[in-house]
Amino acid sequence: VVTDVGSVKARVVADVETLIASSGAAFVGSHPMAGGEKSGVLASRSELFQGAVCVVTPTPVTEPNALAKVKLLWQTVGARVLELSPEAHDILVSRSSHLPHIVAAELANYVLAPGRPPEQRELCATGFKSTTRLASGSPEMWRDIALANRAALVRALTAHRDGLADDGEALLQYFVQAKQRRDSLFPPDTANAPIEPCTVRSQSPASAH
Amino acid sequence: VVTDVGSVKARVVADVETLIASSGAAFVGSHPMAGGEKSGVLASRSELFQGAVCVVTPTPVTEPNALAKVKLLWQTVGARVLELSPEAHDILVSRSSHLPHIVAAELANYVLAPGRPPEQRELCATGFKSTTRLASGSPEMWRDIALANRAALVRALTAHRDGLADDGEALLQYFVQAKQRRDSLFPPDTANAPIEPCTVRSQSPASAH
Numbered sequence: 001v002v003t004d005v006g007s008v009k010a011r012v013v014a015d016v017e018t019l020i021a022s023s024g025a026a027f028v029g030s031h032p033m034a035g036g037e038k039s040g041v042l043a044s045r046s047e048l049f050q051g052a053v054c055v056v057t058p059t060p061v062t063e064p065n066a067l068a069k070v071k072l073l074w075q076t077v078g079a080r081v082l083e084l085s086p087e088a089h090d091i092l093v094s095r096s097s098h099l100p101h102i103v104a105a106e107l108a109n110y111v112l113a114p115g116r117p118p119e120q121r122e123l124c125a126t127g128f129k130s131t132t133r134l135a136s137g138s139p140e141m142w143r144d145i146a147l148a149n150r151a152a153l154v155r156a157l158t159a160h161r162d163g164l165a166d167d168g169e170a171l172l173q174y175f176v177q178a179k180q181r182r183d184s185l186f187p188p189d190t191a192n193a194p195i196e197p198c199t200v201r202s203q204s205p206a207s208a209h
Numbered sequence: 210v211v212t213d214v215g216s217v218k219a220r221v222v223a224d225v226e227t228l229i230a231s232s233g234a235a236f237v238g239s240h241p242m243a244g245g246e247k248s249g250v251l252a253s254r255s256e257l258f259q260g261a262v263c264v265v266t267p268t269p270v271t272e273p274n275a276l277a278k279v280k281l282l283w284q285t286v287g288a289r290v291l292e293l294s295p296e297a298h299d300i301l302v303s304r305s306s307h308l309p310h311i312v313a314a315e316l317a318n319y320v321l322a323p324g325r326p327p328e329q330r331e332l333c334a335t336g337f338k339s340t341t342r343l344a345s346g347s348p349e350m351w352r353d354i355a356l357a358n359r360a361a362l363v364r365a366l367t368a369h370r371d372g373l374a375d376d377g378e379a380l381l382q383y384f385v386q387a388k389q390r391r392d393s394l395f396p397p398d399t400a401n402a403p404i405e406p407c408t409v410r411s412q413s414p415a416s417a418h
Binding site: 034038052053055082084088092093095096097099100101102103104105106107108109110111112113116117119120121122123124125127128129130132133134135136137139140142146147150153154156157159164166168171172174175176177178179181182183184185186188 | 242243247261262264291293297301302304305306308309310311312313314315316317318319320321322325326328329330331332333334336337338339340341342343344345346348349351352355356359362363365366368369373375377380381383384385386387388390391392393394395397
């Protein structure tokens with residue numbers, strides 16, 4: 001039984017499934033949703049998959065025994081298994097995973113473009129740091145993901161627009177909606193819980209002009 | 210001597226400076242770059258301004274004594290003071306602070322739009338969480354900021370585009386550039402430092418379809 005850990009599934013599954021079946025083995029695609037922006041052996045963690053979602057992507061020709069083995073593998077290392085078709089998986093992660101990466105990269109490239117005044121960097125605080133965190137991931141991996149899931153990602157980029165209403169009521173509704181949708185997914189801490197510090201890094205010397 | 214703590218300066222300074230001067234006092238605008246997505250007294254912290262940048266925005270008519278007092282105020286609570294004109298301040302923060310907020314709100318609104326399949330939420334991992342963190346901020350405050358700094362923000366939104374090259378070499382350069390620019394601002398930890406856990410929240414029951 002063969003599986004993989006790629007972030008895009010439809011093309012890989014279509015390419016590999018028949019090939020592996022023809023050699024008498026069985027292929028089931030996997031996408032463990034865990035990892036950080038660091039790579040390499042020194043960045044490994046034994047509890048990496050604990051509590052993580054792992055998507056497995058059976059097709060109509062997947063052998064039930066092979067599927068059961070791959071699911072058991074992921075459950076054994078602590079992951080919660082979700083079954084999706086390869087195509088449904090690719091559409092969902094193009095929104096929740098690949099689109100945020102493009103947005104982070106675009107923001108880093110734009111705000112930190114060459115030629116900005118030196119104060120530009122000093123005004124990049126923790127909000128900018130969070131929003132661009134994904135831009136520090138592996139460029140090679142993200143090139144491959146963007147190429148492999150290009151169709152779904154372009155659909156997500158096109159539908160996602162950076163709009164800005166011009167009246168206060170519409171703007172308020174826009175921000176209220178964004179807050180409600182995110183807070184329903186990641187409930188805010190109670191009011192007196194410790195707050196993440198939100199200060200500007202202070203590496204460069206104070207400058208005045 | 211009067212100051213303020215607003216996130217947008219040009220309009221406030223223009224409106225208030227003359228008014229306050231006419232009453233015999235002096236106004237100097239301030240923008241302490243510190244705070245979190247929480248608000249209210251229970252979210253206060255005594256070390257909030259330690260190491261934070263605080264922009265002060267003198268104009269050609271600002272009294273040197275008033276400017277010195279306001280700078281001393283911020284330095285006394287631990288902030289690093291940066292002097293900028295109100296207009297320069299507004300352009301710089303439209304990129305590094307206000308644009309990330311719009312991007313975060315747009316991403317939360319789009320990915321978590323009503324009608325998505327239930328698995329969409331389960332595939333929102335820590336990458337999505339970081340990129341959308343700002344969307345949980347105060348909608349009222351962000352409405353006011355978007356209205357007050359609309360001109361600079363629309364310029365930043367227009368220049369910032371969600372592009373996606375269609376060949377591997379161009380994509381790689383795009384992601385390499387984003388990583389280099391961000392890493393030069395927020396240096397990555399050494400390879401064996403602890404990594405921020407990067408797992409999907411696991412509130413909802415496992416579902417298969």
